[in-house]
Amino acid sequence: MTQVYAVKDLAARLEERFPGSLEESDGDSLVVRAGSLLAVMAYLKDTVGLEFDYLNYITAVDYYSYFEVVYQLTSLTHNHTVVVKTRCQGRNNPSVPSVTGLWGGADFQEREIYDLMGIGFKGHPNLKRIFLWEGFPGHPLRKDFVP
Amino acid sequence: MTTTEMMTLKTEPFVLNFGPVHPSTHGVYRMRATLDGEVILDIEPVVGYLHRGIEKLAEERTFSGFIPLTDRLDYISPMSNNLAYCLAVEKLAGIKIPERGEYLRVIMAELQRLANHCVAVGSFLNDCGAYYTPFMYTFREREKIVDLFDMVCGQRLTYNYMRIGGVSQDIPEEFLPALKKLVKQLARFIEEYERLLKQNEILLARTKGVGILSRETAINCGISGPVARASGVAWDLRKADSYSVYDRFQFDIPVGEAGDSYDRYRVRIEEMRQSLRIIEQAMKDVPGGPVRAELPHLIRPPRGEAYGHLEAPKGELGFYIVSDGSIAPYRCHIRPTSLINLSALREMVKGWKVADLIAIFGSIDITMGEVDR
Amino acid sequence: MEISSDKEYIYTSSELDRQEGALIEEVKAGAGESVPDPDGWLEEDVKRNIVLTSIDMVLNWARRSSLWPVICFPACCAFEFIAAEGPRFDMSRFGMEILRASPRQADLMITAGTLTWKMAPVVRRIYNQMPEPKWVIAMGACGVSGGIFRSSYAVVPGYNKIIPVDVYVPGCPPRPEALIYAVQLLQKKIAREHPMPDPCELIPKGVKR
Numbered sequence A: 001m002t003q004v005y006a007v008k009d010l011a012a013r014l015e016e017r018f019p020g021s022l023e024e025s026d027g028d029s030l031v032v033r034a035g036s037l038l039a040v041m042a043y044l045k046d047t048v049g050l051e052f053d054y055l056n057y058i059t060a061v062d063y064y065s066y067f068e069v070v071y072q073l074t075s076l077t078h079n080h081t082v083v084v085k086t087r088c089q090g091r092n093n094p095s096v097p098s099v100t101g102l103w104g105g106a107d108f109q110e111r112e113i114y115d116l117m118g119i120g121f122k123g124h125p126n127l128k129r130i131f132l133w134e135g136f137p138g139h140p141l142r143k144d145f146v147p
Numbered sequence B: 001m002t003t004t005e006m007m008t009l010k011t012e013p014f015v016l017n018f019g020p021v022h023p024s025t026h027g028v029y030r031m032r033a034t035l036d037g038e039v040i041l042d043i044e045p046v047v048g049y050l051h052r053g054i055e056k057l058a059e060e061r062t063f064s065g066f067i068p069l070t071d072r073l074d075y076i077s078p079m080s081n082n083l084a085y086c087l088a089v090e091k092l093a094g095i096k097i098p099e100r101g102e103y104l105r106v107i108m109a110e111l112q113r114l115a116n117h118c119v120a121v122g123s124f125l126n127d128c129g130a131y132y133t134p135f136m137y138t139f140r141e142r143e144k145i146v147d148l149f150d151m152v153c154g155q156r157l158t159y160n161y162m163r164i165g166g167v168s169q170d171i172p173e174e175f176l177p178a179l180k181k182l183v184k185q186l187a188r189f190i191e192e193y194e195r196l197l198k199q200n201e202i203l204l205a206r207t208k209g210v211g212i213l214s215r216e217t218a219i220n221c222g223i224s225g226p227v228a229r230a231s232g233v234a235w236d237l238r239k240a241d242s243y244s245v246y247d248r249f250q251f252d253i254p255v256g257e258a259g260d261s262y263d264r265y266r267v268r269i270e271e272m273r274q275s276l277r278i279i280e281q282a283m284k285d286v287p288g289g290p291v292r293a294e295l296p297h298l299i300r301p302p303r304g305e306a307y308g309h310l311e312a313p314k315g316e317l318g319f320y321i322v323s324d325g326s327i328a329p330y331r332c333h334i335r336p337t338s339l340i341n342l343s344a345l346r347e348m349v350k351g352w353k354v355a356d357l358i359a360i361f362g363s364i365d366i367t368m369g370e371v372d373r
Numbered sequence C: 001m002e003i004s005s006d007k008e009y010i011y012t013s014s015e016l017d018r019q020e021g022a023l024i025e026e027v028k029a030g031a032g033e034s035v036p037d038p039d040g041w042l043e044e045d046v047k048r049n050i051v052l053t054s055i056d057m058v059l060n061w062a063r064r065s066s067l068w069p070v071i072c073f074p075a076c077c078a079f080e081f082i083a084a085e086g087p088r089f090d091m092s093r094f095g096m097e098i099l100r101a102s103p104r105q106a107d108l109m110i111t112a113g114t115l116t117w118k119m120a121p122v123v124r125r126i127y128n129q130m131p132e133p134k135w136v137i138a139m140g141a142c143g144v145s146g147g148i149f150r151s152s153y154a155v156v157p158g159y160n161k162i163i164p165v166d167v168y169v170p171g172c173p174p175r176p177e178a179l180i181y182a183v184q185l186l187q188k189k190i191a192r193e194h195p196m197p198d199p200c201e202l203i204p205k206g207v208k209r
Helices: A007-017 A034-046 A106-117 B003-007 B054-058 B064-071 B078-093 B099-130 B133-153 B175-197 B201-207 B215-221 B226-230 B261-284 B337-342 B345-349 B354-364 B368-372 C014-030 C040-048 C054-064 C077-085 C120-129 C140-145 C176-191
Strands: A022-024 A030-032 A054-062 A066-075 A080-089 A095-097 A120-122 B014-018 B030-036 B039-046 B304-312 B315-323 B331-335 C108-112 C135-139 C167-169
Touching: A007 A022, A007 A030, A007 A034, A030 A034, A034 A066, A034 A080, A034 A095, A054 A106, A054 B304, A054 B315, A054 B331, A080 A095, A106 A120, A106 B337, B030 B354, B039 B345, B039 B354, B054 B064, B054 B331, B064 B078, B078 B099, B078 B304, B078 B315, B099 B133, B099 B175, B099 B201, B099 B261, B099 B354, B133 B175, B133 C077, B175 B261, B201 B261, B201 B354, B215 B226, B226 B261, B226 B315, B261 B354, B315 B337, B337 B368, B345 B354, C014 C120, C054 C176, C077 C108, C077 C135, C077 C140, C077 C176, C108 C120, C108 C140, C135 C140, C135 C176, C140 C167, C167 C176
Parallel strands: A030 A080, A095 A120, C108 C135, C135 C167
Antiparallel strands: A022 A030, A054 A066, A066 A080, B014 B030, B030 B039, B304 B315, B315 B331
């Protein structure tokens, strides 16, 4: 059975390695600050014992005052998983760093989030709309979208 | 300058558009391929021609009312879609399912895997050039499986059979004897099919060594399902993150080595055999009792989020559901198996010819309903 | 030309995407009312009260017995259509066995799936490329009226916003038997058409008869 990696443990290790990178760590997911997202993700992917080499999915949720981008990582060798989140405040041009450098599968999923939620991804090689056409007014999955 | 040098043609790349209406792309899929003559330099997939906004529609429907919409995602294996969604909601709300319901779910999911692989193998061979003959053979078998589904839930394609807390209705008495007969017929059919195709020269020439996906790329891109297993990634959610009652059954996971189209085809045939094995074991011990947990008509899961996933015939299909305590999901995200599997296509086709592009694309087994949602 | 495996991703220009987007917005803006169903064949019969000539009957028989569908398979109904073409519900006994990939060689479009605004200009172009005479069967609830996805932001509420439809088949998806019944209804409709022009209309105006 895939075990959920102990979040408190991981949070302590990350605080030690990258102080100030975590926003919240109680509950069952890690909430990382957008600025240190890439460093934390690279650490999770490459460290022996963690080796989260498989990205399950990336998605985004609109919580009115902020957007939350959710990543789930799994390690195929150790069979454990963790959920990492990051938040972007405000509704005008929110953006987070892109993880396409670490996991190639993030490419299309980040384009989808940009298309449907309007969150930009810094460092993405080809950030353009994927499902809807250029010139579509707005971002449909936002809570304030009026068709 | 020698004559040979003078006569060498100067070429430059050009962009050719494939689809969205194309006889061999499975659904409305469009590619802009940069070609040098017949050789492919690069492709850019353009998707979204079937984007129906299912994730947004989820916020307007109730939790149970969304199940018919999940049928239309990967429309070749709707039972798996229903089941993945129900697993996610049950995880969120902490619902326990009665034993009979679990066994019926396993039988339906494995039958669905058989039906899906029939279509996948049939259309893959169609793309390789064997036109409609293997396609007709596999569709004949698929009709028998679909007859069983018709007996159970009255529908041939969009079953809407799984419910939150179990399945929607119990099986009639004719079901298990018909299933027993079908399992024997299918075992014989797979033997016959293999005999015709396993050592076929044309199939081997067109698929062996073609479209190789390396193990590292497969893991890095998040590929799952038969495509990943053919590349050597021995990851199957039925064993790794066991759900329902799969841990009670004995079955193997076929894993390929080379990661080429031939391995993907072989992995699917072997998976069909293993599915038959699971069905035989499940059929023997179906317990009695209710098929569905007692739940209110409008379910209100507690505030929170959950991710429920399973091994669908095409790969890992998951639903990430956020609930705010009301009768409709606050956010429902569908992990799109086929879209993620598609991200490996670029790596697989560079350097091959146009005809190989079609065969490689057929071997990944994509359904546009799942890519675009 | 050598192929290097680490060549950079060649992206087509975003100008092309913008042009396509503008085309889609144009189609969406122009699709306010439904295209009227071609029911001229009903009125003709009542108006002129002319019995079909034997040439008409032969032409109609030839046309309805060899309808060749064009491959246009957006979504789930495609599978019921393929099952109808399959070994059990054999549609080739109605002359429909060949699925033409090229619309120039087809005369029937069976719209098997949901139509989205992004796909609408493509369907219209395929319809325009089919030569006359041509017919359209709108298959499934999504084809008739948008179906279960009608309230979505990206779905066209029915194919009759974009192209004229002859036969509507409800169902989600319609069973292959329903599709075969629809084809038979279309054949009955074709049997009542007047492919030969009325001789009176061939004489140019202003000339004494």
